[in-house]
Amino acid sequence: MSAFSGQKLDKIPAHVPPELVYEYDNARDPRMLEDPHARMRSLILEAPPIFFSPFNGGMWFVTRKKAIVDITMNPEVYSNGFLAAAASGEHKEGHAGGHKEQQGFVMLPIATDPPQHTAYRAPLNQPLAAKTLAGLETAIRDMANELIDKVLAAGRCDFFSEVAEPLPVTLFMKLAGMPTDRLAEFRDLATQATSATVDAATREMTFKRIAGILAEVIKARQEKREDDLISKLLDANIQGRNPTFQEMLGYSITLFLGGLETVVNALSFGVRHLAREQELQAKLRAEPGLIPGAIEELLRLYGIASTPRRVMRDEVCHGVQFKQGDMVLLLLPAANYDDTAFPNPEQFILGRKDPHQTFNTGPHRCVGLNLARLEMKVFYEEWLKRVPPFRLDPQAPPKFMGGFNLAITSLPLIW
Numbered sequence: 236m237s238a239f240s241g242q243k244l245d246k247i248p249a250h251v252p253p254e255l256v257y258e259y260d261n262a263r264d265p266r267m268l269e270d271p272h273a274r275m276r277s278l279i280l281e282a283p284p285i286f287f288s289p290f291n292g293g294m295w296f297v298t299r300k301k302a303i304v305d306i307t308m309n310p311e312v313y314s315n316g317f318l319a320a321a322a323s324g325e326h327k328e329g330h331a332g333g334h335k336e337q338q339g340f341v342m343l344p345i346a347t348d349p350p351q352h353t354a355y356r357a358p359l360n361q362p363l364a365a366k367t368l369a370g371l372e373t374a375i376r377d378m379a380n381e382l383i384d385k386v387l388a389a390g391r392c393d394f395f396s397e398v399a400e401p402l403p404v405t406l407f408m409k410l411a412g413m414p415t416d417r418l419a420e421f422r423d424l425a426t427q428a429t430s431a432t433v434d435a436a437t438r439e440m441t442f443k444r445i446a447g448i449l450a451e452v453i454k455a456r457q458e459k460r461e462d463d464l465i466s467k468l469l470d471a472n473i474q475g476r477n478p479t480f481q482e483m484l485g486y487s488i489t490l491f492l493g494g495l496e497t498v499v500n501a502l503s504f505g506v507r508h509l510a511r512e513q514e515l516q517a518k519l520r521a522e523p524g525l526i527p528g529a530i531e532e533l534l535r536l537y538g539i540a541s542t543p544r545r546v547m548r549d550e551v552c553h554g555v556q557f558k559q560g561d562m563v564l565l566l567l568p569a570a571n572y573d574d575t576a577f578p579n580p581e582q583f584i585l586g587r588k589d590p591h592q593t594f595n596t597g598p599h600r601c602v603g604l605n606l607a608r609l610e611m612k613v614f615y616e617e618w619l620k621r622v623p624p625f626r627l628d629p630q631a632p633p634k635f636m637g638g639f640n641l642a643i644t645s646l647p648l649i650w
């Protein structure tokens with residue numbers, strides 16, 4: 236049985252005490268569809284800090300910030316590498332991919348553990364450092380303005396599909412040095428790959444086609460280097476050698492998927508918040524210098540990705556007995572509503588002290604966070620400068636989805 240099939244176990248494992256069982260289906264919980272972040276907050280209020288849910292093969296859920304930080308800092312016990320080792324062909328959904336092990340290659344660096352992870356992660360640090368990315372700012376501004384140009388005069392748009400979706404795909408293509416004449420095709424594939432409504436077979440086909448296109452780009456760069464990320468990775472030094480072709484595919488796909496659904500949804504939830512808060516909109520228009528701080532608070536309120544770990548040996552975590560082989564899902568968006576770290580967690584408060592958990596902690600902490608922040612900063616600056624006060628379309632409320640990535644599926648705006 237797939238570990239994520241939506242079925243409920245008929246027997247709770249013997250090491251799980253009944254008081255720690257809370258029935259919650261991460262993918263199909265109906266309250267998630269009403270408002271995924273309200274559901275995250277309710278888990279803090281209603282469920283034990285670490286609980287076991289019998290759905291989807293049965294797994295633990297961790298909702299408090301301190302416990303999540305402790306788990307992520309202990310990769311020897313809580314592993315990301317299990318999928319690469321399992322090589323079962325079974326699909327595992329999660330951040331930076333949805334598919335961590337695909338068609339013979341391993342998603343890099345996400346599906347590895349230290350010390351191997353340290354070697355695989357190193358080549359990404361410099362190309363994705365804030366300083367290196369600063370050179371992309373003008374290109375991102377141009378892309379944001381092109382998208383705004385397309386919707387501005389109409390006085391309305393579906394922000395999700397018309398603005399939030401195209402931006403990160405276009406940016407990835409730019410970063411990877413991919414020809415923009417393939418933009419429409421690639422954008423469609425990306426949408427298909429991350430859409431929750433397509434069936435598994437179509438999704439599989441889509442991944443194959445994406446991998447095919449990325450393989451072509453890698454081959455072209457093997458022939459001739461350009462000034463792009465793929466070229467830099469080809470020359471990277473992984474413990475004294477360059478990455479193999481399969482490793483290059485593993486990197487490219489992780490980078491592509493890692494930056495896609497996350498940014499799309501972070502932007503959409505952030506813009507939805509602003510659409511409902513005219514005063515905040517006005518404040519940020521008047522003082523664009525407040526935008527980076529506002530982005531951090533929006534990232535806290537609207538965490539996106541949750542991420543799994545496998546327990547490698549019996550371990551007691553914050554008073555809960557885990558057994559070797561247990562699956563643990565770290566609910567990062569819930570941790571952002573943990574009152575002990577964030578007093579009055581439902582309120583938007585600029586300048587909070589405790590950093591949010593949206594990019595996670597530990598060795599796998601998002602390597603794309605500088606890019607994500609830059610994309611959002613430039614986008615909000617341009618959007619707030621050019622688009623008049625905007626609000627939700629009262630005739631068409633936004634639609635949501637739960638799962639490993641909390642998502643919006645449509646966000647009609649008017650101005």
Ligand code: HEM
Pocket residue numbers: 315330331343344345346356363489490491493494495497498501539540542543567593594595596598599600601602603604606607
């Ligand atoms: C708001 C946007 C984003 C969010 C919320 C986000 C969230 C995350 C989280 C939570 C992790 C840690 C996963 C884990 O611990 O298992 C992660 C890792 C990662 N992210 Fe992001 N991400 C975002 C944007 C991006 C972008 C733009 C890129 C592409 C450049 C990217 C590429 C990656 C990669 C490659 C990893 C794996 C890092 C490693 O294993 O060392 N992410 N991200």
